Amino acid sequence: MQRMALVGAGFIGSVHAGNLAAHPGVDFALVYDVDPDRAQAVATRYGTVATTTIEDAFDPERIDAVFIASSTDSHADNLRRAADAGLAALCEKPIDKDLMAAIDVVDYVTARDGRVMMAFNRRFDRDYGALQRAVAAGDVGDVELIQMTSRGPVVPPLDYIKVSGGIMRDSAVHFFDLTRFIAGADPVEVFASGSALADPRIAQYDDVDTSAAILKLPSGAIVQIDSVRRTAYGYDERIEVMGSGGLIEAGRHVTGTVSRYGANSVVANGMPAGWFERVQPTYAATLDIFVTSVETGSPFSPSLTDGLKAQAIAEAATRSLTSGRSETISYPTPRAE
């Protein structure tokens, strides 16, 4: 039974709270938020204790592991706190919006033998996991072409866009990580192109809302990723991996199996209304893997280095958006992991 603290009780923190409460291997010991009311609300709903003192969440007398779901700008500090306390940590991405700052954190944590798993939850999607295992098992032969789609459904508020770091760092980064996860290789270059079509005001922040990127893997294999902020048809994700031996695809999700046959058409259920409906099951799966890793002492995956690498790809993609050329990806080298 792992005694776990939750740091951060916003929307996604509440989701994690539900999963912490329901996990048979977790003693949901404590919740902290900068807003005491939010922490208390979660505590009441899920039968745990709220604290207004962040140090409580990193107290090794009471806590074995911490779930860091606080605001992005506090990830770095909280990762350092966990490392100082010798606690295992499950951390929302990114490590830090600034890649150089993120490298510093990784160095700090690594020097203290910190144990951190990055919560790239899409790795734990049922279907993407099946893809990764199939590719790793050689089911499609050598990977030659990967196509990923990540779309919508709503442009975030401009206040969010402004500080998001741009679509590559904020949104495509999940799929940069999935590229590495599924292909089992680090892309070497990336080209990206985009426009602000859904909300032209986004352009004033040097950002786009409709984009496509082409990456090249060391083998020469090609990866296409389209990232779009707004759709009129719900939230849309899909991945296909073509190799020398065949194709494997994780298709679109729909909200039911009902079909209506009319005179000239068949009308079926549409796509999930939002990203949350689509990826919700991945959060519990991510927590479950984390708990298992803590219990068994097996390596945390995705690791901090995985977090850094996804960010490094996003950096190069962001440069390409303005340079108009394919950018070489340079991966950071933390002192060790």
Added chain:
Amino acid sequence: MQRMALVGAGFIGSVHAGNLAAHPGVDFALVYDVDPDRAQAVATRYGTVATTTIEDAFDPERIDAVFIASSTDSHADNLRRAADAGLAALCEKPIDKDLMAAIDVVDYVTARDGRVMMAFNRRFDRDYGALQRAVAAGDVGDVELIQMTSRGPVVPPLDYIKVSGGIMRDSAVHFFDLTRFIAGADPVEVFASGSALADPRIAQYDDVDTSAAILKLPSGAIVQIDSVRRTAYGYDERIEVMGSGGLIEAGRHVTGTVSRYGANSVVANGMPAGWFERVQPTYAATLDIFVTSVETGSPFSPSLTDGLKAQAIAEAATRSLTSGRSETISYPTPRAE
């Protein structure tokens, strides 16, 4: 907040326990089972109190509503207890295996203004609900043909078969209820045919494991229902409703969206391994409707009468299996509801 007791902590009782614990409108006050250990296990897991005294579960001082998930032969007694105590009850089907005994219970409960909802959980399946609403809204015009499939995946143990009342009463009954629910009409006659193919020993109990039935509605519309105990491909349910204005279908469920394209085939995810994986979400939905009905005082649906009527169809279908002819369905007339 409804204070609810759970009577019955077997497999399905445990499922209900999880839903009772998670429902924000329910105070899961108490659990009873004939086996104290089972009750205690559920109490420990879901943070409630176990009792060894069944009367506790029907104590109006402590309890507002009871979930009757005990063994079939105790349903009748527990329905009477709830009526005596003036508690609302959510009851697993059937009311009683014996239709005459079931009618007696309904009379008893009705005389005491009992409030009972029958837990025909498939009515609360997301896709079947969509069918029902579409039909009720006239989306397919006048209903002309309904096709229902209910299959597998495993023949129950012979000890269960022996006392099950046969495939029509035990399994097809869910679809007899769905027929009434979706068509909004009571079938007038039924023909059924079947064989013991999966396990020929079933024949010695005058039962079959592979069957099909044809019902006729008062309008002349035709309903086909195939009920099969064993499949080699998982659990398979589907319904389609054809009307004068089109067709609506609730299709097969599969376990994911992964497809593998090979030289001459596309291999996709298969069907759910068992009935439980397929219908699991319907249990929480059923409870939710019950709680809402209790809170709002709206009529309970499906009602005891619905329960009797589904049983009456099963009786006629069972007769038809041996008579070789279409049997008229006679619905019981309890004194009132």
Added chain:
Amino acid sequence: MQRMALVGAGFIGSVHAGNLAAHPGVDFALVYDVDPDRAQAVATRYGTVATTTIEDAFDPERIDAVFIASSTDSHADNLRRAADAGLAALCEKPIDKDLMAAIDVVDYVTARDGRVMMAFNRRFDRDYGALQRAVAAGDVGDVELIQMTSRGPVVPPLDYIKVSGGIMRDSAVHFFDLTRFIAGADPVEVFASGSALADPRIAQYDDVDTSAAILKLPSGAIVQIDSVRRTAYGYDERIEVMGSGGLIEAGRHVTGTVSRYGANSVVANGMPAGWFERVQPTYAATLDIFVTSVETGSPFSPSLTDGLKAQAIAEAATRSLTSGRSETISYPTPRAE
């Protein structure tokens, strides 16, 4: 190169004419129709010779094989003519609407070593053929349940209904034949139920337009067939075969692969507008098999006996529509084949 005559130049005769003209192994030598203009129109369109003398079509000096696509009431005479002339014949179903008369024809043809293939074209549907081969190869193990759907889209004119022999003989008969073809066994009993819902005037001819039937095979396996004259959603055929080892299905056809994703739905192409669009490719395939059989001297399949057996099932099904009980099917025994 087989010199072939076409007898009958109505709608379906014209379809056969196009296939005769296009088949590289056929010399489309001659066309006859009771209406000389129709024969001439086909002759002009497809570059062959029209005749007003039916004997020309059965002249062994000029003709090797005859395609009998004339009106149903002339099938018997034309089959006798082909037998007298020693010509191979491909004959539209039925042999004769009257089962006793049909038996007489078969006896007559058999006594003269006549070579006849019945044009049950659905046996040569790409997908149904795949089902038959899969079942024959044991891919689904022992057959346990077959579900067939045959629907719409339009109620034929009442003048046609009046002389059609009823829905079982006229429409379901194709699927009675497919049952034998796919299951490789002769059903032993059949129950049928139906109503006149699409056009209540059909009832005055003791016929129905919406029906379902349950057949039992010697093994105890169950077959469900729904036959419906009218749909609001195009022409609908599908077959599934469940066995002890799995399920194989020939699914619905749609008219294209276009899908439109909107806010809450995916709208895809609908079903074929009519039966002809759905089954068109089967006609050329049927002709091709016939030509191959003539060239190689291999047995004709489906045979006259197959034609008689499908009719015999339709007879029993027609009786059941009014008797309300499962009828035993008695197969005719022609002297030999």
Added chain:
Amino acid sequence: MQRMALVGAGFIGSVHAGNLAAHPGVDFALVYDVDPDRAQAVATRYGTVATTTIEDAFDPERIDAVFIASSTDSHADNLRRAADAGLAALCEKPIDKDLMAAIDVVDYVTARDGRVMMAFNRRFDRDYGALQRAVAAGDVGDVELIQMTSRGPVVPPLDYIKVSGGIMRDSAVHFFDLTRFIAGADPVEVFASGSALADPRIAQYDDVDTSAAILKLPSGAIVQIDSVRRTAYGYDERIEVMGSGGLIEAGRHVTGTVSRYGANSVVANGMPAGWFERVQPTYAATLDIFVTSVETGSPFSPSLTDGLKAQAIAEAATRSLTSGRSETISYPTPRAE
């Protein structure tokens, strides 16, 4: 009735011959090929006349329109011949492999008021036509993202690769044309990336077999096109168009509707074995549009200018493959059309 000559009786010429013979509005008057035997074989099979004199095919006394299906290096000469003779021409792509030479031809033909339709047959694919009409009708709102896939199944012989002009000019060019057709706009820039993975020897001809391209439309809309020479799963084409109002997709084709349900999977029909099986119906559709345009005097579409523009995109894409940057597309300006 248009008197038509076919110039070129190779594989694809033979396909056109069958369509010319079957089209009710065409008098298939003559066939020419540099190889007299090939011309004769086609003439015999389809009941027309073979000639060894190419001038016969452009003789306005005998011919109204010419189908130019000869080898690519003779397209230019044959287009000039048709213009000189005042004949309408349906011409296989490209006009000439060399873009400058192609511009000269267009100038020549235009000066003589030549009437030419380019045989970009994919425009006449049933499903792609539906996409184009839907987009033109505003069904998806403003186009924002197009995704096109064109794959396999087999790497052509190296002798072909050597003279093909590369994957962008030879293969992707169809989809560059479809981009203009469906989006109704001329892309302004293109980035392309690729590798020789299926057959590394292709690299020695500065060509690739696995590629992806990103184009930008004047509106800022993004187009992704992946072109791959080799697949292990048959021939694969699909297109999706996302706009501000929804998504429309022309999905993968499969070879049938058969599904096999097994313990953990559903195995369905795979994709077409080759490109020909997939696109075959488009040839007759292309011819039909041409004949209608000739008969009605309506403008030929796609026009010679359409042919030039698709080539111009391919030129820029080819440059990008080596430059590593997004290339501006400069469209040729023929004197007039």
